[in-house]
Structures are given as structure tokens and as C-alpha cells.
Amino acid sequence: MKLLYSLTSPYARKVRIVAIEKRIPIDLQLVVLANPDCPVNLYNPLGKIPVLIMDDGQSLYDSSVIADYLDQSSPLSNLIPQETKLKYQVKRWEALADGVCDAGVAVLYESRRPENLQDPSFVVKQTEKVSRGLKVLNDDLGKSQFCVAETFSLADIALGCALEFLQRRFPEIGLEKNYPNLARLYASLILRHSFIETSPPSV
Numbered sequence: 001m002k003l004l005y006s007l008t009s010p011y012a013r014k015v016r017i018v019a020i021e022k023r024i025p026i027d028l029q030l031v032v033l034a035n036p037d038c039p040v041n042l043y044n045p046l047g048k049i050p051v052l053i054m055d056d057g058q059s060l061y062d063s064s065v066i067a068d069y070l071d072q073s074s075p076l077s078n079l080i081p082q083e084t085k086l087k088y089q090v091k092r093w094e095a096l097a098d099g100v101c102d103a104g105v106a107v108l109y110e111s112r113r114p115e116n117l118q119d120p121s122f123v124v125k126q127t128e129k130v131s132r133g134l135k136v137l138n139d140d141l142g143k144s145q146f147c148v149a150e151t152f153s154l155a156d157i158a159l160g161c162a163l164e165f166l167q168r169r170f171p172e173i174g175l176e177k178n179y180p181n182l183a184r185l186y187a188s189l190i191l192r193h194s195f196i197e198t199s200p201p202s203v
């Protein structure tokens with residue numbers, strides 16, 4: 001199996017952390033989406049990373065599908081609970097963490113357009129999604145040690161990747177001050193081997 005990824009993609013990092021936690025070996029192929037010969041479109045018509053290329057040449061995307069596939073592939077350290085209610089709690093955390101990332105990525109891409117084409121109202125709308133999402137995540141976490149059922153899961157991985165991305169690109173969100181519960185969990189997540197191993201370069 002081979003993963004097309006970049007060092008800075010929070011979605012690709014989520015998948016890499018899942019593979020490390022589950023001790024599933026995956027070949028990593030670094031790609032640059034802007035390069036004309038970038039292979040991503042051949043495997044994902046949406047042109048997004050991460051993409052997992054299986055040994056038979058079939059591909060899997062997006063990151064939540066890949067994470068689910070990897071979790072099912074090995075019984076070691078289940079990251080998505082079997083029990084239905086807990087399973088969908090984890091998936092909902094993942095969806096919200098990925099969703100705040102989507103809004104952050106949209107703001108980032110908007111900032112790369114020529115200044116006269118940028119739409120301030122679009123940026124406000126996306127920024128509000130980030131702050132509303134982070135508030136719900138922070139309130140839902142409360143004083144718990146992990147996102148769901150006091151057990152490390154895919155929810156924590158998705159959250160940790162989203163928080164790293166948002167802090168790196170938008171330090172003004174003020175994680176410690178505005179979202180102290182998330183900051184506390186984040187401080188413990190980044191000590192894990194899988195998080196250290198996949199830590200993105202500073203930009």
C-alpha cells in the first residue's frame with residue numbers, strides 16, 4: 001500500500017497517525033499538488049490528498065474512508081469502536097474536526113488568490129465555521145481525558161491534526177485562551193510517538 005501525501009496536510013497526517021498507531025506499514029509518496037506531473041488526479045478525480053493506493057492498483061479516498069479501512073485491516077488498537085453508539089460519536093467528532101479544517105483550508109486558499117479577487121465575506125463565513133466548531137468541540141470535551149468514552153480513538157487523532165493545522169496557519173484563534181479544554185488534550189496528544197513522528201515542518 002502506498003499513501004500519496006504532503007507533509008503539511010492535516011488529513012494526510014490523520015491517516016499516517018492511524019497507520020502508526022495500528023502498526024500498519026505503508027509506503028509514503030510525497031507529492032506536490034501544484035506540479036503538472038503530480039499523480040494524484042490519476043488516483044483521485046477530486047485531485048485531493050491523501051490517497052491510498054492498494055496493492056491491486058485500486059485507490060481509496062478521502063481521509064475518513066482510508067482511516068476506517070486501516071482500522072478494519074488490523075485488530076490491533078481499535079480506533080473506531082465496534083459499538084454503534086460510540087462508533088458514530090467518534091465519526092461525528094472526526095467530521096467536525098475535519099470540517100473546521102475544511103473551513104481553515106478554504107480561508108488559506110482564498111488568501112492565495114490575487115488580492116482584488118478575494119472575497120472578505122467568504123473569509124468571514126469560513127472563519128465563523130472554525131470558531132463555532134471549536135467552541136462545540138471544546139464544550140463537548142469538557143474535562144474528559146479523551147473525546148469519546150475516555151479512550152484514545154480516531155476522534156482524538158482527527159482533533160489533534162485539526163488543532164495543529166489551525167494553530168500553525170491561524171495562531172490568532174488563541175487555543176489556550178479561548179479553548180482551554182482542547183488545549184489541554186492537544187498538549188497530551190503531541191507527546192504520542194505517532195504525533196511526534198508526523199509533526200509537520202514549521203512554515
Ligand SMILES: N[C@@H](CCC(=O)N[C@@H](CS)C(=O)NCC(=O)O)C(=O)O
Nearest residue numbers: 009010011047048049050062063064
Ligand atoms: N475531505 C478530504 C479533504 C482533503 C483535502 O482537502 N486535502 C487538501 C490538502 S490539505 C487538498 O488536497 N487540496 C487540493 C484541492 O482542494 O484541490 C479528506 O478528508 O481527505
